[in-house]
Amino acid sequence: MTAALTLHTYWRSSAAYRVRIALHLKGLAFDSVPVHLVQGGGEQRMPAFAARNPQRLVPTLQHGDAVLTQSLAIIEYLDETFPGVPLLPRDALPRQRARTLAQVVACDIHPLGNLRVLQYLEHELQLPADARTRWVARWVRDGLEAFEALLLQHGAGDFCVGDAPTIADCALVPQLYNARRFGIDLAPYPAIRRIEAACVALPAFEAAAPERQADAPPA
Amino acid sequence: MTAALTLHTYWRSSAAYRVRIALHLKGLAFDSVPVHLVQGGGEQRMPAFAARNPQRLVPTLQHGDAVLTQSLAIIEYLDETFPGVPLLPRDALPRQRARTLAQVVACDIHPLGNLRVLQYLEHELQLPADARTRWVARWVRDGLEAFEALLLQHGAGDFCVGDAPTIADCALVPQLYNARRFGIDLAPYPAIRRIEAACVALPAFEAAAPERQADAPPA
Numbered sequence: 001m002t003a004a005l006t007l008h009t010y011w012r013s014s015a016a017y018r019v020r021i022a023l024h025l026k027g028l029a030f031d032s033v034p035v036h037l038v039q040g041g042g043e044q045r046m047p048a049f050a051a052r053n054p055q056r057l058v059p060t061l062q063h064g065d066a067v068l069t070q071s072l073a074i075i076e077y078l079d080e081t082f083p084g085v086p087l088l089p090r091d092a093l094p095r096q097r098a099r100t101l102a103q104v105v106a107c108d109i110h111p112l113g114n115l116r117v118l119q120y121l122e123h124e125l126q127l128p129a130d131a132r133t134r135w136v137a138r139w140v141r142d143g144l145e146a147f148e149a150l151l152l153q154h155g156a157g158d159f160c161v162g163d164a165p166t167i168a169d170c171a172l173v174p175q176l177y178n179a180r181r182f183g184i185d186l187a188p189y190p191a192i193r194r195i196e197a198a199c200v201a202l203p204a205f206e207a208a209a210p211e212r213q214a215d216a217p218p219a
Numbered sequence: 220m221t222a223a224l225t226l227h228t229y230w231r232s233s234a235a236y237r238v239r240i241a242l243h244l245k246g247l248a249f250d251s252v253p254v255h256l257v258q259g260g261g262e263q264r265m266p267a268f269a270a271r272n273p274q275r276l277v278p279t280l281q282h283g284d285a286v287l288t289q290s291l292a293i294i295e296y297l298d299e300t301f302p303g304v305p306l307l308p309r310d311a312l313p314r315q316r317a318r319t320l321a322q323v324v325a326c327d328i329h330p331l332g333n334l335r336v337l338q339y340l341e342h343e344l345q346l347p348a349d350a351r352t353r354w355v356a357r358w359v360r361d362g363l364e365a366f367e368a369l370l371l372q373h374g375a376g377d378f379c380v381g382d383a384p385t386i387a388d389c390a391l392v393p394q395l396y397n398a399r400r401f402g403i404d405l406a407p408y409p410a411i412r413r414i415e416a417a418c419v420a421l422p423a424f425e426a427a428a429p430e431r432q433a434d435a436p437p438a
Contacts, residue, residue, distance in 0.1 A: 096296040099296075
């Protein structure tokens with residue numbers, strides 16, 4: 001596969017952050033095209049972007065002529081297409097564990113706190129800022145509590161599943177970044193914090209971090 | 220693999236419905252254990268159930284000693300463990316398409332309208348019934364519109380991806396059942412309706428339907 005990889009991304013999107021981690025872990029070269037999700041009503045809503053991704057969401061990955069959407073499905077595709085540095089364990093049960101943890105984040109935490117939902121809470125439901133923060137905190141805490149319990153139940157290794165990063169770590173670290181933005185205390189989740197420390201020590205996680213992206217505002 | 224399969228399910232849970240479809244499509248025998256999500260404050264919140272699944276959600280599948288959670292991760296596990304009647308296409312790009320469509324439902328539609336969120340809207344935010352229905356309708360319509368556009372962009376076959384049901388169809392049909400519960404008009408989605416008709420004509424989808432479950436109330 002020599003077709004070019006182009007990632008449509010936004011520095012602070014946690015779903016795009018997942019895919020950036022995966023690309024860097026696999027050592028795949030890619031171009032980044034920033035899509036500003038807020039400025040001017042959101043570049044993702046422009047017809048040129050919507051023609052590429054009808055969901056009008058980042059990340060969107062182009063691989064040659066193919067346009068790929070949904071962060072976890074993109075990571076599975078990368079794993080099948082570029083099998084070096086696997087992001088899923090080899091055996092069925094650990095694979096299930098890794099996907100489960102990734103889906104706890106992607107299905108049960110992140111969707112409730114993403115931009116379009118926060119905008120609905122603010123503009124349609126007229127919810128004040130403190131009530132919006134309580135909303136996000138509720139789902140993040142519920143989700144991280146379950147994530148922590150699943151790590152203990154499954155028996156994590158140095159990373160979420162075993163001793164190398166998987167799709168679960170690609171999902172976890174961006175969610176923790178998000179949790180901190182909302183001031184959520186991560187002290188109750190020691191296994192999660194131990195794994196996060198192992199992840200962020202790796203150059204791939206560092207290179208994928210929001211503040212390291214070209215479209216991040218100056219510190 | 221001869222270990223027994225036991226599904227903890229609730230007749231009207233659309234995530235459990237996805238796994239029921241997958242089990243029936245694969246022709247796998249399984250026992251159903253009903254978990255009533257509403258009665259008595261929710262059986263899923265009881266310690267015995269929470270010990271099995273810290274997320275306190277259905278579906279939960281036991282396969283021998285292994286306890287599996289998250290519907291899409293369960294379906295991937297079943298597909299890898301019981302490869303007869305595959306629920307993912309063979310090649311990387313159609314596999315990506317099938318997972319993307321399943322995730323449009325599981326990450327971007329369903330989480331915003333599930334029971335715990337509706338309870339929060341009602342009890343914490345004191346939102347009246349019509350505002351709760353508008354909330355659900357907004358995310359279902361956004362999601363189905365994108366799903367329909369992706370079907371046209373990818374080029375669906377008789378089913379969502381190609382000419383046999385995949386994980387995408389396992390996710391779509393329960394979401395349509397849910398949409399109808401909220402009175403959402405499906406007329407704007409002809410490709411979706413065509414595929415739904417092909418699905419529900421199959422005995423596996425019929426056997427998995429909510430009203431066919433032992434824990435469904437009498438009609």
